[in-house]
Amino acid sequence: MxxxxxxxxxxxxxxxxxxxxxxxxxxxxxxxxxxxxxxxxxxxxxxxxxxxxxxxxxxxxxxxxxxxxxxxxxxxxxxxxxxxxxxxxxxxxxxxxxxxxxxxxxxxxxxxxxxxxxxxxxxxxxVPAGEGAMAAVIGLDDTAVESACEAAAEGDVVAAVNYNSPGQVVIAGSAAAVERAIETCKAAGAKRAMPLPVSAPFHTAxxxxxxxxxxxxxxxxxxxxxxxxxxxxxxxxxxxxxxxxxxxxxxxxxxxxxxxxxxxxxxxxxxxxxxxxxxxxxxxxxxxxxxxxxxxxxxxxxxxxxxxxxxxxx
The missing domain is CATH 3.40.366.10 (Malonyl-Coenzyme A Acyl Carrier Protein, domain 2)
Structure with a gap:
């Protein structure tokens, strides 16, 4: 049934x-x-x-x-x-x-x-351990997160990878680029942007x-x-x-x-x-x-x- x-x-x-x-x-x-x-x-x-x-x-x-x-x-x-x-x-x-x-x-x-x-x-x-990272971004819309990732990339990979709910997006990429994107998201008004305890940058290039x-x-x-x-x-x-x-x-x-x-x-x-x-x-x-x-x-x-x-x- x-x-x-x-x-x-x-x-x-x-x-x-x-x-x-x-x-x-x-x-x-x-x-x-x-x-x-x-x-x-x-x-x-x-x-x-x-x-x-x-x-x-x-x-x-x-x-x-x-x-x-x-x-x-x-x-x-x-x-x-x-x-x-x-x-x-x-x-x-x-x-x-x-x-x-x-x-x-x-x-x-x-x-x-x-x-x-x-x-x-x-x-x-x-991706060897330590070279990739993921972070959760709370309180920014999808477009703002995507723009922050573009601005923070500087030739490295960082992108929005999990569109989990409105205002909750996970980003991932190379560790240095994710760190820069966290700061960019905070500067853009994110309530929180924090690294996740994950071993690889899933769902990226x-x-x-x-x-x-x-x-x-x-x-x-x-x-x-x-x-x-x-x-x-x-x-x-x-x-x-x-x-x-x-x-x-x-x-x-x-x-x-x-x-x-x-x-x-x-x-x-x-x-x-x-x-x-x-x-x-x-x-x-x-x-x-x-x-x-x-x-x-x-x-x-x-x-x-x-x-x-x-x-x-x-």
Whole structure:
């Protein structure tokens, strides 16, 4: 049963925490079985890593990406097992777009695990540690942030990379250029402009080598037409052709995440409720800032999941 006013959104890097999904795993066997599937692809115990490891370990991009994909897919399977309504649309923030592709039937979960592990490794490798940076800018409109980046570049790379909500934009690039852009944004009237604890300048031109290296692996993986439309980060539209989706997933690595536009596209198509399918509540918070009419649910705990299933039943 599909709820025509419901969309699922899947979080990206930054939502991971040691001990996440422990309560859900105690109630839903789908959590453990999904983590077991991922572990067999990765060659290490992913559940043990996220329960007994260190925050530092799970913050390594190569580990974060398969971990968050697995957590999101596990919760989606728990939702389905609980009899939750099928969404009419899906979207994912950055890495979360891969979770959306699995949920919509575009690719097999084990193939996605292998791809995102490689995606994380290549993205980490593309820029040596310390040479790239990201920063959050609060309280400036998109155009002002873009102008500040142009003024601060001075031949280096710095650009707006995550359009998260009106007045919240993440910038990224070479460390020195990001530092200059932070000062330029503050001078332009930003309420805050602060560096983020991220290991690489994601979604910039500096990531193009990673995209080029991942492209053959994406190309050789079987993609299907989506059973549920996915709104893509690159252009905030759905795509039905598997080859076009492959191209978008390569481009996504070095292109901005147009999250505000993605959420507005869903709301404009009749979506009234969002379920954030993954750990944390970042996307639910952003949704309320993008469109106050949207009702957002989180399903990280059994109680939240049960409540959201009931609230979104048609």
């Amino acid at each position: 599909t709820n025509s006013t419901l969309a699922f959104v899947f979080p990206g890097q930054g939502s991971q925490q040691i001990g996440m999904l422990a309560d859900a795993a105690a109630e839903f066997p789908q959590i453990s079985s999904t983590f077991d599937e991922a572990s067999s692809v990765l060659g290490y115990d992913l559940w043990n890593l996220c329960q007994q490891g260190t925050q530092e370990e799970i913050n390594l991009t190569e580990r974060t990406q398969p971990l968050l994909l697995t957590a999101s897919v596990a919760l989606y399977r728990a939702w389905q097992a609980k009899g939750g309504a099928a969404p009419a649309m899906m979207a994912g923030h950055s890495l979360g777009e891969w979770s959306a592709l699995v949920g919509s039937g575009v690719l097999a979960f084990e193939d996605a695990v292998a791809l995102v592990r490689e995606r994380g490794r290549l993205m980490q490798q593309a 500096l990531m193009r080598p990673a995209a080029d290296q991942l492209a053959p692996q994406i190309e050789s993986t079987v993609f299907h037409a989506p059973e549920i439309p996915v709104i893509h980060n690159v252009h905030a539209k759905p795509e039905s052709d598997p080859q076009a989706i492959k191209a978008l997933m390569v481009e996504q690595i070095y292109s901005p995440v147009r999250w505000t536009a993605c959420v507005r596209a869903m709301a404009g198509s009749g979506i009234e409720q969002l379920v954030e399918c993954g750990p944390g509540k970042v996307l639910a918070g952003l949704a309320k800032r993008i469109d106050r009419g949207l009702k957002a649910h989180n399903i990280e705990t059994p109680a939240q999941l049960t409540e959201a299933v009931e609230a979104t039943a048609e």
